[in-house]
Amino acid sequence: MAILYDNSKKIFTLQTQDSTYQFCISQFGYLLHLYYGRKMEYGDASGLIHTGDHGFCPCPNEAKDDRTFSLDFLPQEYPSLGNGDYRTPCLAVSYPNGSSACDLRYVSHRIFSGKPALNGLPALYCNEGSCETLEIILQDSSEPIEVHLFYSVFETQNAISRSCSVVNKTRHAVFLDSVLSCCMDFYGDHYDFMTFYGRHAMERSVERRRLTHGKTVVDSVRGASSHQQNPFVILCEPNADEDKGECYGISLLYSGNFAACAEVDQFDQTRFTMGINPNLFRWKLAPGESFQAPETVLSYSPEGLGMLSGQFHTLFRNNLCRGCYKDRRRPVLINNWEATYFDFNEDKLVRIAEEASKAGIELLVMDDGWFGSRNNDCTSLGDWTVNRKKLPNGLDGLCRKINGLGMKLGIWFEPEMVSENSELYRKHGEWCLRIPGRPNQRGRSQFVLDFSRSDVVDYLFNSISEVLHSANIEYVKWDMNRHLTQAWSAGVPAEREGEVYHRYVLGVYNLLERLLKAFPNILFEGCAGGGGRFDAGMLYYTPQIWCSDNTDAIDRLEIQYGTSFAYPACSMGSHVSACPNHQTGRSVPLKTRGIVAMSGAFGFELDLEKLNAGEKEEIASLVKQYKKYYKLIGRGNYYRLTDPHGCVSAWQFASADRKEALVNIVVTRARANAIPPVLKLEGLDEAKSYRIVCDDLEFKDYYKDCSGSALMNAGLRIPNLYGDYPSLQIHLLAEDDQ
Structure with missing residues (x-):
């Protein structure tokens, strides 16, 4: 069994192939963390728990005059605010009387085979008989607020998923000011913190720093996981490298505002927490309602960063990605964006496809500019109707010509946005996120649609479905080209405005899930200005994500290197583009551009008509190479042999x-x-x-x-x-x- 409970010692032990995770129920009903690390076949780590009299460390009421038990220094599984632990809490609740203390104690637990899905949220899934789940119910000692903790053990993948839900069993509404998804307490402070920072067109650069006293936080309040930080982090020993040292990876399956905090306390202990960012979050929980927090995935490697990455790659390929392309080779594509930008028509696209088909390319992706009167980025978002001036025969006419060449047709959408100059905005301006009485802010000359509203999501499902039903579309690129500001919704009362950021993400997931069910044979690729939402949450819906708008092969070495610490190569959309490169002006040999790009979901982003015969022949050779080696690239084990910053x-x-x-x-x-x-x-x-x-x-x-x-x-x-x-x-x- 992967999950064991020792009733005499009140100890839970979670076993994977190479790791052990252990915690216990204390004498006062608190869940205390004991150990997470190299596998222990027998025994327990309860002897590591320290009790002692430390100044300014309050004790529970039941301890009476015993000053040696304080939550201020004890390692916990799910700490809460206001009960004597001054470190970062997971749960913060505000009650009608203005108080905010919450004191969570053990009530019951159950162990069962399999793993439940999360309502409206992405989550890992079990293959038949491949995992076990532990559910623990905690309850506040004074108010009937319950927290349900779920631990699912993926034994052979060396991974544990954690999630939690909060249930209001009182007779009055409460407000949740913070509901983080997990906490891990460590006994020492000897850890490096690896994070993945960046900016648009330069995402997921690796940063490694030694933890010091206080809090080290990486987060996003942009409404998306963001280009700037990624909801995946690593804690590791200072000597850890690709082949040695203990490493802990933590991934949040969520695509919105998040916070990951590593805190070294006064006693040189380390607490790590992760979940929805408490900033810009406040959730009203009515009597009888529950709130589901996103899932986190934990993985431990006793043998370095390479082993840790391999565990995440296998897990995400097999237990996160879904759909008909989960295990299939993705078609080699050519995207017209850098070849034409907005300046294209049916004849131009067909000529690109004719050249591409000769090289063995299998899919033409028609990018931005096919709808409304979209000749620049200042108009028509939201008006998902075909521009007949560019496509006189409609999507179906274009599709028939592309299919006639033996190729598939794909199409670009940016569903979450609306142009001020659009029929949709003129008809439904209230469907935007905007604060009454304040001038609305633009980003890329567009506004953000309010995905917290069901009528907005319904409109988009219907309008996008109509497009996809109109022709044999086999690929969709889902883009998002600005972050959220002034996130106020006309669809909720003032006391619920703190829910809008999270409800927005739930709306995005809802639309994606509905489209996936309606069009199960379409390959969806995620995109947010490139890699601005490259996270495990999106991989649940889109098995590949455009890695970056930066197609420069040398920059891509660094971008794909950082991405590889958590995400498998098959999930990284990567294209060969023209030189000099559109983003950097750099010129790189075609062979090198091909080798870099084929280490992902392979494609091209250039005008084949402008290439000479030798270059076209070389492109055909690259396509053959990718197809020949795809099983290695898409399903093989990946190893970082060098750091890309060297020679x-x-x-x-x-x-x-x-x-x-x-x-x-x-x-x-x-x-x-x-x-x-x-x-x-x-x-x-x-x-x-x-x-x-x-x-x-x-x-x-x-x-x-x-x-x-x-x-x-x-x-x-x-x-x-x-x-x-x-x-x-x-x-x-x-x-x-x-």
Whole structure:
């Protein structure tokens, strides 16, 4: 069993393949955290609990004159505000009399097979018999406010999901001022905090810092998980690297405002909390109602960051992503955006598709500009009707021509926004988020639709469905090109305005879920100005997400590197674009652009008509390479061989059976008179000999074959590569599988 309860000791033990998570019920009914780390086959960690008399640390009433039990220093599972613990709480409740104390005690628990879904929210799911769940009910000692904690153990994936719901069993309404999804208390302060920061067109850069006393917080109040921070973090030992050291990864399955806080307290202990950002959140909970918080996923690695990432990749591929494309190769696509921007018509799109089909590209994506009178980004959002000046034969006419070339057709939407210059805004201005009496703020010349309103979501479902029913559309790119401001809704009373940010996200999820059920064979790709909503919550609805609006291959090395710490390669939309690059002005060889882009959901973002015969031939070769190696890229184990900030960026895919691997190398800074670097490979079988294949003539003189043991322990020396951003792709195949 993955979940055990020792009734005599009141200890819960959650076991995965390589880790143990343990907590207990204290003598006063509080849930105290005991241990999370390397697997313990037997025994308990209750001896680690410290009790003592410490100044200014209040005690529960039942302790009477015993000053040694205080929540101010004890490790907890789900701390609340106002009961003597001054560290970051998970739950904060305001009562009608103005008080805000909440004192949660154990009531009951149950253990069952499987895992419940979360109403209206993304969540991991179990495959048949693959996990167990523990539900614990806590209740405030003075008011019948219940908290239901759920722990689901994914044993073979070394992961534990946590979620909670709050139930109001009083006879009066209360306000929830904070409902975080999880807490983890650690006994020491010897941790590094790894986070993933950025900006539009440069997302998920890695930042690593040593925790110090006080709070270290990463968060978003933008209405989306954001380009600026990501709802995934890592706590690890200072010596942890790709192959060694203890690491804890925590991912929030949520796409809105979030907060992740690591706090080192006065006793050099570390508390980590994560969930919906308490800023801009206040939820009225009426009698009999419940509130469901988003799910968090925890994973522990005793052997470094590489193992941790692999656990998240496998879990997200198998137990988060859904739909017909979950395990299928995604079609190689070409998007017309950087080729044409708004300046296109049916003839232009068909010519792009004709050239693309010759190269083996399988899907044409028609981006922004096909609807209303949309010739720039200042008009027509919300008016989802075909622009007949650009598409005289409508979507169906275009689609028939594209399908006639043996290709699929995809289409771009930005459902969450509305242009001031649109029929929708003129008819329903009240459907925008805006504060009465204040001038409305624009972002990218557009306003935000109020997704907390069911009538708005219904309108969008109907209008988008009409478009998708009108032609054989097989792909949808869902974009979001501004963040929320002045999030006030005309659809709720003043006392509920604190709910709007969360209700907005629930509305987005609701629309996505309805569209997925109505159109189960369409591939949906998430996008928010590129990677502004690249989170595990969106992966539940869209199995791939446009990684960044920055298509520069060298910048993409860093973006995809940071993204890889949590998210699998198959989820990263990545395209080859024209040079000089539209975002940076940099020129990179086509081969290098291809190698970088095919380490994700592969596509192109350029005008093939402008390429010469040699370039078109090379694109066809890249498409063939991607299709040949897709099982490695899409389902293989991923390894970061180097940091992209050095002179060489290298990464590897290896099959689970260790019989095949693909090594990718990009030189970001060529050096004169340099000794060629050595790379130690990963994921091979030490006992096997591997045939090494590479199209680089100089490399062929280095190796023909080598043992897995030599390649992983001694390494593989690559030749010096010269020029601007040269690259290599090396294929390894075990000799007995030739």
